[in-house]
Amino acid sequence: MSGAQATARAAIRSAAAQWFNLERSGDMTVDDARRFREWLDMSGDHRLAYDRVARVWAIAGTAAEDPALRTAGAAIAEPDEVPAPPQRWRALAMAASLLLAVTIGWTALDSGLFGAGAPAPSEQQVFRTGTGQRTMITLPDKSVVTLDAETMVRLGDNAHERRVELLGGRAFFRVAKDPSRPFIVVAGDKSVRALGTAFEVSFDNGNMVVTLAEGKVRVAEAAPGSKPGNSADMVPGAQLVIGADHNWTMNRVDVEKETSWTDGRLIFMGDPLSDAIAEMNRYSDRKLVFKDGTIPAKDVVGVFKSGDVDGFVKALELNGTAHRVSASDSEILLSAN
Template sequence: MTERESAADIEAAAARWVVRADRGDLDPAELDVWLAADTRRQGAYVRAQAAWGLLDRGRVLGGEERAAPPRRRIDRRGLLAGLGAAAAACVAVVVAPRLLSARYGTTLGEIRRVPLADGSLAAINTDTTLEVAMKPRRREVRLDRGEVWFQVAKDADRPFVVESGPVRVRAVGTAFSVRRRDGGCEVLVTEGVVEVWSEGAGEAPRRVTAGERVFASDSAGAARPVLASLEITRELAWREGQIVLDGEAFGAAAQEFNRYNARKIVIADPDLAEQKLVGWFRTNEPESFARAAAASFGARVTVRGDAILVQSVAPLAE
């Protein structure tokens, strides 16, 4: 059985990658493969970059006004070991906002997958803004609007906390999504356990486990979690650019498509909006979806500028 790479080995390897980058002989594709193989490597690489930056800054601040005294030659292995140690020792420096605080956003229809500095991963849905701050004792994310799925790197000493309005979601190492809605947040847990609560609601945090979902009201706190494994899988299909329907109403499905597209689906007849649908569709193909739905209902589709109008052409069957 292959032994898991130690933290020290990862720090040393990260230092070697940074040195190669500084020399200009780094293959970005090769680095991407190395980073993707272990979530811990992403954080190690950031720390190594910070340590190397400090060495460069030290050279600049030292100036060149005086001739430097002769120095004992340091071999490459010693430099790399020192850089690895410096990277591990300057976590407090790496926490500087320029390095570990970042703001991310997506436009209408855009979906991004972003590696975070601690080794976590964020999949960011359409029309979303969030800010990430890696602090010494806590990893903080503020979700202003939209939806994000997080795969959190384990770090028992630094909880991972998402803030959205008064709603809070806390995890250590797990995977979950948070979607900002009117009046609160919907939380879906795909791995591990999280705690959900609302500041000022006066209630204890709710524990939500893998396969469960919960809505946390801004004012009343989190409701009782509901087991919904299959629903969660469908609702997170957006990570692959998909919308999966299994008995959802046409009106609700149209609203989901409208989240991703400037061209909006407009349903002219209320009875049509109540019809149920089953199917798999791409988030960026609202017209194809509308035409498929209309064909199954005996309706017609008319495209007028940025509107995809769906109308009945005959009374719907009882």
């Protein structure tokens, strides 16, 4: 199996395990269920991976009924340790069993121990998130890619490099060190090259933004012909903005604020209201829309849970910035005060 095939296969089963865990947790919302069905229908490989996780879970559940395993598990607890509530123990046991199954059991499935192996996926695999959806992909080299809402990436690597193409949206990369194979993120005609580091890249309508949290990266632009294009080396805390007009601007930023979306938060510190609304709309099917189509030239300060458009609107009303005119399942209509 090639490196690209291994990357795609690991990413698919990582997503399958996340969907399986969410479905069993009882916390799956209507929107989650819709996105889950879309993910299943996206590829036969997705459905097969999900079925395999379910089979591993069933096998792990059968093994857990073995009296010897139950005795061994009881012996692990400390004598003076206060037991967690039963509901919490069930949740912890579910998560631990699933991790064990995915880590150990998948190898057995791939080897054909529990049935015939699946055909390998294509050399490159595309992953996409919808409105309000975030997902995390763990690659075979232990690098982790976190996709923001409304993001699409294409994964692929070879013996010489690890490669992710950001087709649109925003992603955060925590790269495992491997000096022999650099980690390259490509967006349009620009690339970000790293070895072991953590950084964010967004790409929208030809505009690219790179924010470096840890380590070092080099951003380069391909130029027509053999002439080298622009390039820049970045240090932690720097943000490079490259416009569709090819203008490059480097600034110092608050990395925690810029990457707060990875924790499900949106931090605004004097951001334009128009930018804040665009960010809030990214995570909600109910869009914030101004009555006259013109967003007031106001700034926003605050911390909000991504997707909490009602809380955001309430803050605007308390600050006297705008008020709610009407609301439906698809939008909240606002008017400037």
